[in-house]
Amino acid sequence: MDLELQPLNLPSDYRRPIVIAGPCSAESEEQLMSTATNLANLGCHMFRAGIWKPRTKPGGFEGHGEKALPWLKRVKDETGMLTATEVATPEHVELALKYDVDVLWIGARTSANPFAVQALADALKGIDVPVLVKNPVNPDLELWIGALQRINGAGIKRLGAIHRGFSSIDQKLYRNTPMWHLPIELKRRYPTLPIVCDPSHIGGRRDLIAPLCQQAMDMGFDGLIVESHCTPDEAWSDAKQQVTPDVLDFILDRLVIRDNAELTESLSSLRKQIDEMDDNLMDLLTRRMRVSREIANYKKEHNMSVVQTGRYTEILDKRGAQGTMCGMDANFVKKIYEAIHEESVRQQMEIINQ
Ligand code: PEP
Numbered sequence: 001m002d003l004e005l006q007p008l009n010l011p012s013d014y015r016r017p018i019v020i021a022g023p024c025s026a027e028s029e030e031q032l033m034s035t036a037t038n039l040a041n042l043g044c045h046m047f048r049a050g051i052w053k054p055r056t057k058p059g060g061f062e063g064h065g066e067k068a069l070p071w072l073k074r075v076k077d078e079t080g081m082l083t084a085t086e087v088a089t090p091e092h093v094e095l096a097l098k099y100d101v102d103v104l105w106i107g108a109r110t111s112a113n114p115f116a117v118q119a120l121a122d123a124l125k126g127i128d129v130p131v132l133v134k135n136p137v138n139p140d141l142e143l144w145i146g147a148l149q150r151i152n153g154a155g156i157k158r159l160g161a162i163h164r165g166f167s168s169i170d171q172k173l174y175r176n177t178p179m180w181h182l183p184i185e186l187k188r189r190y191p192t193l194p195i196v197c198d199p200s201h202i203g204g205r206r207d208l209i210a211p212l213c214q215q216a217m218d219m220g221f222d223g224l225i226v227e228s229h230c231t232p233d234e235a236w237s238d239a240k241q242q243v244t245p246d247v248l249d250f251i252l253d254r255l256v257i258r259d260n261a262e263l264t265e266s267l268s269s270l271r272k273q274i275d276e277m278d279d280n281l282m283d284l285l286t287r288r289m290r291v292s293r294e295i296a297n298y299k300k301e302h303n304m305s306v307v308q309t310g311r312y313t314e315i316l317d318k319r320g321a322q323g324t325m326c327g328m329d330a331n332f333v334k335k336i337y338e339a340i341h342e343e344s345v346r347q348q349m350e351i352i353n354q
């Protein structure tokens with residue numbers, strides 16, 4: 001299903017992409033005003049703050065709710081910035097709009113639940129407000145697209161996506177693994193859908209914000225949503241990943257925004273080479289599958305099982321080591337061979353079961 005989109009029409013300035021900045025949560029009127037004034041003085045046009053906070057465990061700060069909405073309204077009236085907040089229920093939508101919030105986003109825990117997203121879509125019917133849909137916590141592109149389709153189906157055309165990384169059971173560098181291929185595939189399928197990167201929830205750490213912002217820009221993202229707090233160490237939620245407005249300004253100032261509008265001669269020639277190599281790769285793969293089918297005939301005649309684990313391990317080890325020697329990541333090579341093996345087994349099964 002196609003998405004019917006219109007430009008978000010959100011403000012940005014000459015040196016920056018769309019930037020939405022502000023604290024994880026609205027904690028007090030003073031904290032909100034102080035952070036917002038600083039950000040506005042540094043040239044920020046859009047302010048975020050969580051009014052309702054979905055927390056993994058009970059007992060954490062779950063947001064002030066409606067009480068904090070007049071503070072957000074004051075930010076808008078006094079600084080001129082647009083405001084943005086997370087909505088998770090139809091009641092949140094109604095309240096946010098009552099207090100003139102300009103941009104709504106759907107959080108990662110909510111976009112993972114089609115019932116919740118549909119309830120939001122129903123509440124948004126007939127309203128013209130930009131909505132940004134965060135990726136679901138689990139790395140499921142179709143679920144993310146489904147959420148976008150539900151909101152779009154309600155008539156929201158000023159629609160965008162936020163990439164905030166995905167939960168993973170492994171302990172690793174990032175709080176939420178970026179899995180960049182998923183937002184990139186989303187962009188491939190919906191080229192006009194704006195995608196904003198949330199380096200704060202991907203990184204989970206202050207020192208990762210700058211490199212993640214740059215990476216997002218290098219991958220052609222349309223904007224950034226970054227958590228910024230006047231006194232990050234004292235933040236009531238996500239303290240480790242929030243940066244002061246000054247630090248954020250420093251990070252944004254150093255971003256290199258590359259212009260990829262112009263395709264130079266040399267780039268086209270390099271792309272041509274890649275196309276030829278891809279042709280060769282496909283050709284080789286086709287031939288490899290043909291040999292694999294011949295092996296299947298042999299196995300069938302000799303009553304052998306399709307998967308010979310010893311042989312499979314041998315291939316993985318040998319090619320993994322070869323790949324490392326050629327400067328490739330061992331895991332990458334492993335993934336390729338797993339995929340080739342899976343297709344090979346599928347084709348052999350067809351022959352054996354004929
Ligand atoms: C947030 O933006 O503060 C938030 C709760 O993010 P996410 O839904 O990505 O976890």
Ligand code: MN
Binds near residue numbers: 227237
């Ligand atoms: Mn947060």
